[in-house]
Amino acid sequence: xxxxxxxxxxxxxxxxxxxxxxxxxxxxxxxxxxxxxxxxxxxxxxxxxxxxxxxxxxxxxxxxxxxxxxxxxxxxxxxxxxxxxxxxxxxxxxxxxxxxxxxxxxxxxxxxxxxxxxxxxxxxxxxxxxxxxxxxxxxxxxxxxxxxxxxxxxxxxxxxxxxxxxxxxxxxxxxxxxxxxxxxxxxxxxxxxxxxx
Amino acid sequence: xxxxxxxxxxxxxxxxxxxxxxxxxxxxxxxxxxxxxxxxxxxxxxxxxxxxxxxxxxxxxxxxxxxxxxxxxxxxxxxxxxxxxxxxxxxxxxxxxxxxxxxxxxxxxxxxxxxxxxxxxxxxxxxxxxxxxxxxxxxxxxxxxxxxxxxxxxxxxxxxxxxxxxxxxxxxxxxxxxxxxxxxxxxxxxxxxxxxx
DNA sequence: CCTACCGATCGGTAGG
DNA sequence: CCTACCGATCGGTAGG
Numbered sequence: 448x449x450x451x452x453x454x455x456x457x458x459x460x461x462x463x464x465x466x467x468x469x470x471x472x473x474x475x476x477x478x479x480x481x482x483x484x485x486x487x488x489x490x491x492x493x494x495x496x497x498x499x500x501x502x503x504x505x506x507x508x509x510x511x512x513x514x515x516x517x518x519x520x521x522x523x524x525x526x527x528x529x530x531x532x533x534x535x536x537x538x539x540x541x542x543x544x545x546x547x548x549x550x551x552x553x554x555x556x557x558x559x560x561x562x563x564x565x566x567x568x569x570x571x572x573x574x575x576x577x578x579x580x581x582x583x584x585x586x587x588x589x590x591x592x593x594x595x596x597x598x599x600x601x602x603x604x605x606x607x608x609x610x611x612x613x614x615x616x617x618x619x620x621x622x623x624x625x626x627x628x629x630x631x632x633x634x635x636x637x638x639x640x641x642x643x644x
Numbered sequence: 645x646x647x648x649x650x651x652x653x654x655x656x657x658x659x660x661x662x663x664x665x666x667x668x669x670x671x672x673x674x675x676x677x678x679x680x681x682x683x684x685x686x687x688x689x690x691x692x693x694x695x696x697x698x699x700x701x702x703x704x705x706x707x708x709x710x711x712x713x714x715x716x717x718x719x720x721x722x723x724x725x726x727x728x729x730x731x732x733x734x735x736x737x738x739x740x741x742x743x744x745x746x747x748x749x750x751x752x753x754x755x756x757x758x759x760x761x762x763x764x765x766x767x768x769x770x771x772x773x774x775x776x777x778x779x780x781x782x783x784x785x786x787x788x789x790x791x792x793x794x795x796x797x798x799x800x801x802x803x804x805x806x807x808x809x810x811x812x813x814x815x816x817x818x819x820x821x822x823x824x825x826x827x828x829x830x831x832x833x834x835x836x837x838x839x840x841x
Numbered sequence: 842c843c844t845a846c847c848g849a850t851c852g853g854t855a856g857g
Numbered sequence: 858c859c860t861a862c863c864g865a866t867c868g869g870t871a872g873g
């Protein structure tokens with residue numbers, strides 16, 4: 448851990464969030480103390496309250512922003528894409544890409560939704576269900592059109608989404624493959640899950 | 645939550661572990677207080693120490709037993725199976741099956757390894773790496789033999805394993821598919837990820 | 842199995 | 858940004 452933080456740092460809300468992202472992703476929400484976030488920033492715990500309203504607000508903003516962005520990604524990805532195979536490929540590619548480029552956010556959303564207070568938790572879970580349902584319907588549509596062949600579309604949709612989540616667990620910026628390359632690879636693997644010919 | 649626990653229960657180590665499994669899986673290790681486990685059992689917190697040595701020991705036993713069993717499952721699944729496609733199918737099927745039949749254990753292992761103290765954490769992570777590496781080598785072997793076609797075997801192996809983990813997130817005993825049916829389904833989907841012809 | 846109690850730490854506030 | 862401090866709760870122990 449970096450204990451060489453400057454003795455009198457000037458901190459911003461973004462800086463607090465940045466440290467929270469790292470520590471929540473590494474140790475979990477309940478496993479991270481505000482004193483640890485403060486220490487990482489080189490300030491005392493009460494000073495955090497000049498930048499945030501509460502610990503819960505940090506989690507709230509991370510989860511709500513991420514789940515909202517995931518859904519916006521999806522809608523953008525399938526818009527203006529007439530071919531159903533291209534639509535599933537595009538939807539999967541942007542989801543996979545996000546898990547390479549926003550690893551910490553993705554891990555926190557996947558692990559800590561239960562730690563989020565209502566009503567935000569319900570909203571986040573609804574957005575995720577919405578996303579999974581949309582993926583399922585893409586698979587159904589493709590299967591009806593003879594382009595896919597997976598009648599267990601709900602199982603396949605969950606499997607595809609979770610496969611993309613795995614990226615957040617191992618991806619490294621300095622690895623052999625770029626985020627875009629990994630996303631393209633996973634999109635093709637996921638098409639095979641749906642039974643693309 | 646069941647607050648109708650008997651006023652003077654007789655508790656066993658197994659009963660404590662059973663409640664811990666449920667609460668750790670629902671709220672996480674750091675999100676669960678021993679007082680909550682005790683309340684669920686209808687006893688006071690200090691009485692737990694007649695059955696366990698510490699909270700950490702509970703997590704330790706769950707994670708070590710599960711990761712050990714996963715590896716034993718794998719070895720049993722590939723033993724005496726000459727065909728490489730059948731080996732990957734069998735290895736995937738038992739892993740998927742475990743995630744339907746041991747949902748709480750699987751979720752805890754996936755979420756709380758970082759909450760486990762060394763040296764158990766290192767041992768558990770090594771067992772998981774071992775498993776992922778073995779899956780990767782199955783894919784490589786099959787690709788060399790012309791039975792699979794996924795040169796990005798490390799990516800595929802992680803993806804396949806994580807896909808199976810997704811089962812633990814949604815499977816219900818009273819759902820339309822049995823654990824065995826779901827495991828068979830996922831095994832076939834995972835073979836397609838590996839590029840099985 | 843219990844009551845009584847421990848030191849440590851938690852998130853957060855008062856006041857400057 | 859700080860020091861001083863709050864009540865609550867944590868995991869765990871003593872002793873019966």
